[in-house]
Amino acid sequence: MRISELSAETNVPIPSIKYYVREGLLEPGTPLGGRQADYSDVHVTRLRLIRALLDVVGLPIAKVRRILELIDEPGDDLFTTLGEAVDALPPYAQGSETDAAWPRARAVIERLGWTFDERYAATGQLERALAAVEGTGIPLSEERLDTYAAAARQVAAFDIAHMPEVPQNPAAAIEYSVLGTALYEPVLVALRRLAHQHLAAEALGAPDPADS
Amino acid sequence: MRISELSAETNVPIPSIKYYVREGLLEPGTPLGGRQADYSDVHVTRLRLIRALLDVVGLPIAKVRRILELIDEPGDDLFTTLGEAVDALPPYAQGSETDAAWPRARAVIERLGWTFDERYAATGQLERALAAVEGTGIPLSEERLDTYAAAARQVAAFDIAHMPEVPQNPAAAIEYSVLGTALYEPVLVALRRLAHQHLAAEALGAPDPADS
Numbered sequence: 001m002r003i004s005e006l007s008a009e010t011n012v013p014i015p016s017i018k019y020y021v022r023e024g025l026l027e028p029g030t031p032l033g034g035r036q037a038d039y040s041d042v043h044v045t046r047l048r049l050i051r052a053l054l055d056v057v058g059l060p061i062a063k064v065r066r067i068l069e070l071i072d073e074p075g076d077d078l079f080t081t082l083g084e085a086v087d088a089l090p091p092y093a094q095g096s097e098t099d100a101a102w103p104r105a106r107a108v109i110e111r112l113g114w115t116f117d118e119r120y121a122a123t124g125q126l127e128r129a130l131a132a133v134e135g136t137g138i139p140l141s142e143e144r145l146d147t148y149a150a151a152a153r154q155v156a157a158f159d160i161a162h163m164p165e166v167p168q169n170p171a172a173a174i175e176y177s178v179l180g181t182a183l184y185e186p187v188l189v190a191l192r193r194l195a196h197q198h199l200a201a202e203a204l205g206a207p208d209p210a211d212s
Numbered sequence: 213m214r215i216s217e218l219s220a221e222t223n224v225p226i227p228s229i230k231y232y233v234r235e236g237l238l239e240p241g242t243p244l245g246g247r248q249a250d251y252s253d254v255h256v257t258r259l260r261l262i263r264a265l266l267d268v269v270g271l272p273i274a275k276v277r278r279i280l281e282l283i284d285e286p287g288d289d290l291f292t293t294l295g296e297a298v299d300a301l302p303p304y305a306q307g308s309e310t311d312a313a314w315p316r317a318r319a320v321i322e323r324l325g326w327t328f329d330e331r332y333a334a335t336g337q338l339e340r341a342l343a344a345v346e347g348t349g350i351p352l353s354e355e356r357l358d359t360y361a362a363a364a365r366q367v368a369a370f371d372i373a374h375m376p377e378v379p380q381n382p383a384a385a386i387e388y389s390v391l392g393t394a395l396y397e398p399v400l401v402a403l404r405r406l407a408h409q410h411l412a413a414e415a416l417g418a419p420d421p422a423d424s
Contacts, residue, residue, distance in 0.1 A: 039375070048348075048349065049311075052347070052348035052349075056344045056347050056348055061239075067366040078416055079412060079416040082412060083409060083412075086405065086408070087392075091398075097255065114406060114407070115410055115413055117409075120405075120409055122406045123403075123406065125398070125401075125402040125405065126402035126403065126406060129395070129402050130279060130399065133396070133399065135264070135268050136260075136261035136264035136268055136395060137260065137264075138387075138388065138391050138392065138395070140396070140399070143370075144374070144396075145399075147366060147367060147370040148367055148396070148399060149403050149407070150366070151363035151367045151400070151402060152403035152406075152409075153403075153407040153411075154359060154362070154363045155360055155404055155409035156374035156404055156408045156411050157407075158355075158356060158360075159408060160408060160411040160412055160415055162356070163415075168405070177408075179350050180350065180382055183344055183345045183348060183350070184345070184356075185358065185401050185404070186303075186337070186340070186344070187342065187345065187360060188363070188364060188400070188401070189337075189400070189401065190337040190341050190390060191338065191361050191365075192364040192367055192397070192400070193298065193332075193333075193370035194332065194335065194338060195326070195328075195367070196323060196334075196368045196389075197295060197327070198326040198327050198365075199372040200294060200375075201291060201293065201327055203375075204290055204291040204378060205291065205295075210229070
């Protein structure tokens with residue numbers, strides 16, 4: 001298809017398509033002579049992913065490029081590749097973090113019996129979250145952490161059980177891991193807030209929304 | 213105590229304390245004559261909360277002021293007051309959202325048997341999260357939503373069960389709700405990512421971190 005058809009099919013303006021090609025996110029079309037080029041369904045699929053990562057997830061171009069590189073060349077160690085792809089998502093490590101000992105995260109992860117690996121971005125992310133709680137003086141008891149960890153593990157078990165078969169289709173598994181991590185998180189936290197309200201209404205007695 | 217002692221006790225610089233007083237977040241000290249004023253433990257407690265909301269949670273001044281107003285005058289309808297305080301947290305509604313019908317959120321909330329109220333900020337938050345998923349074409353099945361909702365509800369049940377007694381101590385309940393919502397969310401999402409890695413390592417075979 002011509003670039004105008006690709007644009008119509010994906011709802012992406014032609015200048016944006018050209019920009020993604022210049023930035024190395026999208027392969028150029030096959031030259032047809034003159035200034036024309038031919039695009040295929042591969043371009044349609046790739047453009048949808050680029051837009052999802054840039055506009056819906058909101059990643060910077062460099063992080064999108066990194067994810068696409070991993071999709072194009074996943075290598076043999078797919079566990080590490082999946083981890084690197086997910087690490088392209090925020091929150092990003094802070095520049096001042098030279099000490100990667102993560103004492104708070106290590107204590108929690110080891111108590112849960114999970115694998116502690118200081119190279120996982122999520123390990124530093126947990127450390128910062130725990131340090132922030134500590135800084136405000138509200139308690140984060142072991143009982144609360146166990147409740148949260150059990151809930152996180154249930155969700156993660158569902159996510160991993162529904163991951164596309166990695167050895168057969170690493171590109172689909174990487175896309176699923178990145179988009180699923182980024183896009184389902186806001187669903188989970190919105191549901192937590194709604195569950196708070198549902199349960200607080202039961203505990204405190206809420207005015208009936210139909211009355212207002 | 214003098215302002216210098218208040219500053220030493222809370223580790224907040226004197227110019228910041230004066231700024232919070234000017235912005236109406238902190239009550240002025242009791243005048244002692246001359247340019248001196250006397251501050252009490254009430255100021256220490258309030259300053260710690262102000263710093264937690266501004267620096268740790270990262271709220272803008274106007275949102276901090278709103279939360280403090282609710283703490284100072286919680287009124288009789290404490291369920292609504294708690295909801296308003298939590299609504300001072302991001303993500304904030306988008307200006308373009310004039311249609312508050314929230315069709316995606318309504319379908320999910322009603323299927324779960326929770327209370328649908330379009331005035332809850334979390335209802336719009338769920339709608340936006342579901343719309344984003346829809347926009348990328350990766351499926352969010354009822355089975356996945358039920359798994360996520362069950363996990364969110366477990367976490368929320370723990371949170372609500374450990375809330376300070378609201379009628380006796382509304383200020384503590386508001387502080388708990390705001391800080392607990394804001395600060396435990398990053399813990400939950402970090403734990404989800406770590407659980408992903410723990411379970412993916414089991415499923416895919418991960419290199420032993422001790423080997424590297």
